[in-house]
Structures are given as structure tokens and as C-alpha cells.
Amino acid sequence: MSRNNLVALAVVLAAACVLPFLISEYRTFQFTLVLVYAIALLGLNMLTGYNGQISLGHGAFYAIGAYCAAILMDKYGVPYWATLPVAGAVCLVAGFLFGLPALKLEGLYLALATFALGVSLPPLLKHHHLEQWTGGVQGISILKPDSPEILTELGIVLNQDQWLYFFTLAVTVAMFLIAWNLLRGRIGRAMVAIRDNHIATETMGVNNAMVKSLTFGISAMYTGVAGALGAIAVQFVAPDSFNIFLSITLLIGIVIGGLASIQGAIYGALFIQFVPNIADDISKAAPWAIFGLFLLAFVYVLPAGVAGAIRMGMARLQRKRQNP
Amino acid sequence: MKMNLIPIAALISASLASPAALAQKKEVVGIAGKEILLGHINPYSGPASAYGTIGRAIAAYFKKVNEEGGVNGRLLNMISYDDGYSPPKTVEMARKLVEQDKVLLIFQPLGTPPNTAIHKYMNAKKVPQLFVATGATKWNDPKKFPWTMGWQPNYQTEAKIYAAHILKNKPNAKIAVLYQNDDYGKDYLEGFKAGLGAKAKTMIVKEASYEVADPTVDSQMAQLQASGADTFFNITTPKFAAQAIRRAWDSGWKPTHYLNNVSASIGTTLRPAGLDKSVGLFTTQYLKDQNDKQWASDPAVVEWTAFMKKYYPEGNLVATENFYGWCVAQTMVQVIKQAGNNLTRENIMKQAASLKDFAPGCLLPGIKINTSATDFAPIESVRLAKFDGKDWVGFGDVMGK
Numbered sequence: 001m002s003r004n005n006l007v008a009l010a011v012v013l014a015a016a017c018v019l020p021f022l023i024s025e026y027r028t029f030q031f032t033l034v035l036v037y038a039i040a041l042l043g044l045n046m047l048t049g050y051n052g053q054i055s056l057g058h059g060a061f062y063a064i065g066a067y068c069a070a071i072l073m074d075k076y077g078v079p080y081w082a083t084l085p086v087a088g089a090v091c092l093v094a095g096f097l098f099g100l101p102a103l104k105l106e107g108l109y110l111a112l113a114t115f116a117l118g119v120s121l122p123p124l125l126k127h128h129h130l131e132q133w134t135g136g137v138q139g140i141s142i143l144k145p146d147s148p149e150i151l152t153e154l155g156i157v158l159n160q161d162q163w164l165y166f167f168t169l170a171v172t173v174a175m176f177l178i179a180w181n182l183l184r185g186r187i188g189r190a191m192v193a194i195r196d197n198h199i200a201t202e203t204m205g206v207n208n209a210m211v212k213s214l215t216f217g218i219s220a221m222y223t224g225v226a227g228a229l230g231a232i233a234v235q236f237v238a239p240d241s242f243n244i245f246l247s248i249t250l251l252i253g254i255v256i257g258g259l260a261s262i263q264g265a266i267y268g269a270l271f272i273q274f275v276p277n278i279a280d281d282i283s284k285a286a287p288w289a290i291f292g293l294f295l296l297a298f299v300y301v302l303p304a305g306v307a308g309a310i311r312m313g314m315a316r317l318q319r320k321r322q323n324p
Numbered sequence: 325m326k327m328n329l330i331p332i333a334a335l336i337s338a339s340l341a342s343p344a345a346l347a348q349k350k351e352v353v354g355i356a357g358k359e360i361l362l363g364h365i366n367p368y369s370g371p372a373s374a375y376g377t378i379g380r381a382i383a384a385y386f387k388k389v390n391e392e393g394g395v396n397g398r399l400l401n402m403i404s405y406d407d408g409y410s411p412p413k414t415v416e417m418a419r420k421l422v423e424q425d426k427v428l429l430i431f432q433p434l435g436t437p438p439n440t441a442i443h444k445y446m447n448a449k450k451v452p453q454l455f456v457a458t459g460a461t462k463w464n465d466p467k468k469f470p471w472t473m474g475w476q477p478n479y480q481t482e483a484k485i486y487a488a489h490i491l492k493n494k495p496n497a498k499i500a501v502l503y504q505n506d507d508y509g510k511d512y513l514e515g516f517k518a519g520l521g522a523k524a525k526t527m528i529v530k531e532a533s534y535e536v537a538d539p540t541v542d543s544q545m546a547q548l549q550a551s552g553a554d555t556f557f558n559i560t561t562p563k564f565a566a567q568a569i570r571r572a573w574d575s576g577w578k579p580t581h582y583l584n585n586v587s588a589s590i591g592t593t594l595r596p597a598g599l600d601k602s603v604g605l606f607t608t609q610y611l612k613d614q615n616d617k618q619w620a621s622d623p624a625v626v627e628w629t630a631f632m633k634k635y636y637p638e639g640n641l642v643a644t645e646n647f648y649g650w651c652v653a654q655t656m657v658q659v660i661k662q663a664g665n666n667l668t669r670e671n672i673m674k675q676a677a678s679l680k681d682f683a684p685g686c687l688l689p690g691i692k693i694n695t696s697a698t699d700f701a702p703i704e705s706v707r708l709a710k711f712d713g714k715d716w717v718g719f720g721d722v723m724g725k
Contacts (some may be wrong), residue, residue, distance in 0.1 A: 026422075137508075
């Protein structure tokens with residue numbers, strides 16, 4: 001990381017820490033959701049952006065993570081923070097297991113298989129054998145965590161939304177650091193190499209099957225942790241919360257944010273959180289038509305996503321500076 | 325891997341400076357000068373978007389009220405958001421209405437899951453969640469949830485009335501039940517069994533359920549027919565109700581057929597099923613049916629038609645949703661009228677719980693809205709009706725409380 005980037009990182013983090021003290025609780029809640037989506041998008045981006053496997057069903061892993069958190073909190077009284085590793089682990093295993101048979105599927109066929117996962121999970125959650133845990137269609141309501149007492153004793157008074165925001169921010173930073181570390185190393189290079197030319201990668205001695213399944217697992221783990229955080233923020237899970245549109249929304253997020261880009265996850269998250277609301281403000285009659293226009297505009301104007309456009313813009317600036 | 329964060333920093337600083345970040349100040353929550361701010365959440369998009377027209381009919385009615393001088397000299401300003409029937413979105417929109425728009429109350433959120441998602445939040449914030457558009461029984465729970473109130477007759481009330489009719493006219497009936505496998509279907513079934521009482525175990529000979537995602541209910545109908553039942557309670561939503569009616573006729577079963585009010589619309593259920601195949605169906609009603617000829621010259625229906633033509637000309641005159649929206653909006657206006665100049669959230673809830681014999685013309689004659697501090701179920705009576713091939717023909721007295 002260059003010095004400039006370190007400075008920028010510090011500024012971003014400082015701004016993110018000041019943010020909840022300047023905006024309303026409702027906005028804080030929205031930015032918490034942005035962070036949640038950013039984690040989910042990062043997970044999907046590893047799979048689709050870096051590894052080239054298309055998933056139309058990541059909403060299912062988000063749902064599994066959300067239900068893990070809700071069931072553990074509601075039925076077993078587990079504290080909210082302890083549900084995250086469990087949700088992550090469950091999704092890691094689920095993703096890895098789904099990734100194994102999915103190895104045989106390429107491109108559109110994989111997209112269809114994951115789509116099947118995305119559409120079949122909500123009705124499964126309503127199934128009467130699972131109902132004692134999932135609450136069926138009624139879903140599960142959970143309580144929002146309070147700021148820990150130790151902070152109050154230290155004189156830092158945070159409301160529930162602010163605390164949850166900081167908690168989510170901490171998890172997001174940790175997850176992004178892990179992803180950054182992973183993606184720039186051996187495994188990250190193997191993931192990209194498989195996407196670009198899997199035969200050449202195999203010849204280089206990379207275990208393609210293992211890397212692909214692991215990528216699926218890690219990707220699902222990220223999305224699952226995001227789902228758990230999302231459930232805690234929204235305080236409610238129900239099958240209707242995780243319809244197939246959620247999976248599509250996540251895919252929209254990574255494409256708009258920028259494929260194979262870590263920071264792209266943040267832009268994508270801002271887009272999927274705020275643009276539907278803006279569209280709704282513009283037109284009550286056809287909010288999704290307006291959303292579609294936004295989408296078309298982004299795809300045409302920024303074909304490499306927001307992150308890609310920024311990368312190109314920066315490169316152009318640098319060239320100008322070097323040869324004035 | 326390079327992490328370029330300068331643009332994110334710029335973006336966050338920009339959002340900090342945005343006007344939305346500035347907190348608003350108001351003296352009385354939900355009152356801005358001569359305006360009363362009402363929040364409203366409705367699915368204008370998504371799987372339940374067919375109900376979006378309810379929100380438009382309500383908005384049209386408030387426009388009419390405003391043009392006629394408002395309520396106690398104040399204008400009604402309804403802020404309506406789309407939740408697409410997605411519970412997390414409902415939470416977000418409810419928070420926006422309460423915390424940012426600072427509305428007096430939230431009116432008519434639609435659907436059981438979306439309302440469940442904001443149930444605790446609204447009660448923790450002490451903001452009225454009034455006249456929700458769902459028939460679940462749990463909205464009538466003033467002890468635990470003193471800030472939430474339903475409106476339409478709840479599913480259990482309705483099911484008990486079918487049970488009473490069966491017990492009276494066919495005490496030895498063998499009953500088959502088809503229900504949607506969710507809380508709506510189970511709520512009805514529970515009320516039905518409670519209505520039959522001790523005889524439920526012997527009288528109900530077969531139960532079958534289906535999932536909303538199922539393509540048809542043909543196999544369930546075959547099982548029910550094979551049970552030898554002579555009476556059929558049909559707890560289904562319009563698409564499946566039409567299939568079941570058609571199947572019960574085509575297979576030659578032809579039981580005494582009770583259809584839940586959810587699917588009683590002639591336009592959306594009976595016509596697709598076949599009007600000739602629907603002859604003899606029983607259901608219950610609490611609203612006048614604006615398509616029914618017996619009400620063609622009824623003052624309320626005449627008034628409604630004129631209202632639609634003037635304030636909501638693009639709205640469908642056949643859709644019961646528009647009639648429903650008009651009717652529920654009148655109840656809201658009545659509560660605000662009763663609250664007078666004391667427009668606090670506490671008083672709104674108090675007035676919503678003090679409706680006495682309120683009988684707008686949209687309700688069937690004899691049905692009155694009564695609420696109290698311990699009774700948060702506004703409409704608790706319905707009338708049985710039988711389908712004659714053209715219209716629902718009401719018979720007997722209004723039943724229920």
C-alpha cells in the first residue's frame with residue numbers, strides 16, 4: 001500500500017467513525033445496512049469477480065446466515081456477537097458442499113444451479129418440519145443489542161443504532177482486511193488464474209477443484225456473516241425477506257461496484273441501498289422503471305463498474321502528471 | 325492488490341454535508357402548521373403489487389377530504405412508501421417515516437410478514453400502527469401491543485361463523501378442509517376448529533394443505549374428494565380458490581362449499597373458475613360489493629362511483645381493493661376527527677380505541693365498528709352470502725359481535 005493510500009484509508013475510517021454522530025438514527029441504520037451489503041458483495045465478488053463463477057443464488061447464503069443468527073438468539077439465547085462465527089461456519093460448510101457438485105457446471109449452467117438454490121430456499125424455510133425453528137411464514141423477531149455497559153462506564157454513550165453501526169463497521173474492516181490479504185496472495189492469484197485460463201492453471205500445479213470449492217465456501221461464509229448482521233440490524237427474519245430478488249440485487253451490486261475489486265463492494269453496497277429509494281422518490285408509479293434507467297445509465301457510462309471507472313480516471317491523471 | 329480509498333473518502337465526506345444529515349426540528353410530532361403528517365406503507369411493486377391500488381384509493385380519498393376543507397380545519401398529508409412486500413424494506417420505510425419524516429402515525433401497512441417485522445418497533449417507539457391490512461388475529465392484543473390495531477374481521481372470527489352455520493344446518497356433516505400452509509391458512513383452520521368445538525375431531529374427516537409456490541391443488545382436491553366428505557371449507561387465495569372450485573365441480577364431487585372471504589371476489593376468483601361452477605358457494609361479507617346489482621342504487625356505492633371518477637379516474641371500478649381503500653380511509657378520518665385538537669399519538673390511539681357504532685356506508689347494513697381499550701378488533705361481524713350464478717346474495721342476520 002502506498003503512503004497516499006494509507007492516508008486515504010485513515011481518512012475513510014475516521015469519516016466512518018464520525019458519521020453516526022452527525023446523522024439521524026434512521027440514516028445510521030441505513031449505513032449499517034450499507035456495511036452489511038458491502039460484506040455480502042465482497043463475498044460474491046470473490047466468487048464471480050475473481051474466480052469467474054456466476055452465482056444467482058447468494059441470497060440463499062444470506063438467508064442461512066440470517067436464520068442462524070435469529071434462531072440462535074431467539075431459541076438459545078446466544079449473544080448476538082457470538083452468532084456471527086456460527087453463521088459464517090455454517091455457510092462456509094454449506095457453500096463448500098454446494099461448490100463440490102457445482103464444479104462440474106460451467107457458466108450458465110452454474111448460474112442455473114445457483115438460481116435453483118436461491119428460489120428453493122424461501123419455501124423450504126416455511127416447511128412445517130422446520131417451523132419450530134424458523135417460525136414458518138411468521139418469521140422470527142429478535143431484539144436489538146444495546147451498547148455494552150463497559151462503554152457506558154467509560155463515558156461513551158451510544159444509542160442502539162450507533163452501537164450496531166460501530167459493531168458492523170469493526171466486522172466489516174476485519175472482513176475486508178482478511179479478503180485483501182487472501183486475494184493478493186497465492187490463493188487470490190490462483191482464483192484469478194482459474195477464471196482466466198483453467199487449463200493453464202491446472203498445468204501449473206494448482207488444484208483447481210479445491211480452489212474453486214474453497215472459493216465457493218469462503219464466498220458463502222462472507223455472505224452468511226453479512227446475513228447474520230443484517231438480521232440483527234433489521235431485527236426480523238422471514239422467508240419473504242429473502243426472495244430471489246435479493247440474489248439478483250447482490251449480483252447487480254458487484255457489477256455496478258466493479259467486478260474483481262475490493263473497494264467496488266462498497267460502491268455496489270451504496271448503490272443497492274440508496275438507488276431504489278431514490279427511484280421510489282422520483283416515481284411512485286413505476287419505481288422499478290426508474291431503477292432500470294439508473295442501471296442502464298451505469299452500465300453504459302461505467303462499463304467496468306464504479307471501481308473500474310475510478311481506476312481508469314486515476315491512471316489518466318497519473319499519465320498526465322508524468323508527461324505534461 | 326492496490327486499495328485505492330481516496331474516492332471513498334470523498335464520497336463519505338460528501339454524504340456528511342448533505343442536507344439529509346441535518347436533523348429537523350418540530351414542536352408537535354406529526355403536525356406541520358395546518359398539516360397532519362400520516363405515514364403509509366404499501367406494496368406498489370413486488371409479488372403483492374396488485375394491492376398497490378389500495379394506497380392510491382386512500383390517497384385519492386384524502387385528497388377529496390382536503391379539497392372539502394380537511395379534518396377540523398387541518399389538511400391530511402399522507403407520505404406513502406413502497407415496501408415491495410419485503411419485511412426488511414418495511415422496517416426501513418417505517419423507520420424513515422417515524423424518525424425522518426416524523427409522522428403522527430403509520431396507517432395501513434399491508435400483509436402479515438411486513439406488519440410483523442415492524443410490530444415491536446412501532447410499540448417500542450409508541451407510534452400508532454393503525455388499521456393494518458391483514459386479517460391475522462394477533463393484531464388484537466392491546467395488552468402486549470397497545471400501539472397496533474387491525475381493521476377487517478379477523479380470520480378466526482370469520483371461520484367460526486362458517487362453523488356455526490354448518491353445526492346448525494348440517495350437524496352430521498363430514499368436512500374436508502383445504503388450506504394454504506402458512507399463518508393465514510392456519511389461523512382460519514384454528515378458528516374453524518374452535519367454532520366446531522368438541523365435534524371438530526369427528527366432523528373434519530380430511531385436511532390437506534398446499535404451498536403458495538405450488539402450481540395446482542389438483543392432487544389435494546383428489547385426496548379430499550376420496551375422503552368421502554360432503555362439505556368443503558376452502559381456505560385459499562384467489563388463484564387456488566378458482567382451481568379448487570373448478571375441480572370440485574368437474575370431478576363431480578359437488579360438496580357444500582364454503583369459500584373464505586379472502587377469495588370472494590367475483591372478478592378475480594369466480595369468473596376464472598366459471599360462474600356456473602360457482603353456484604351455491606357460501607362466503608361471508610362485511611363490505612358492500614360495488615359490483616353487486618342489489619347495491620347499484622345504494623347511496624354509498626353511488627357516492628363511491630362519483631368519488632372514483634373525480635379523484636381516481638384511472639382506478640379500476642371493478643376492483644374490490646379500491647372500495648376497501650375508500651372504506652378504511654374513512655375510518656382513519658373518523659379517528660382524526662374524534663381526536664379534535666389534541667393530536668398526540670396517545671390521543672390518536674385512545675380515539676382509535678373509542679369508536680362507537682361507527683357505520684360508514686361502505687359496510688353492509690347492520691355492521692358497526694366498535695372498539696374499546698380491551699377490544700382492538702374494529703370489524704367483528706359479517707354476513708353469510710350465497711352465490712346465485714351472478715351475484716353474492718346475502719342472507720340471514722349479521723353474525724358475530
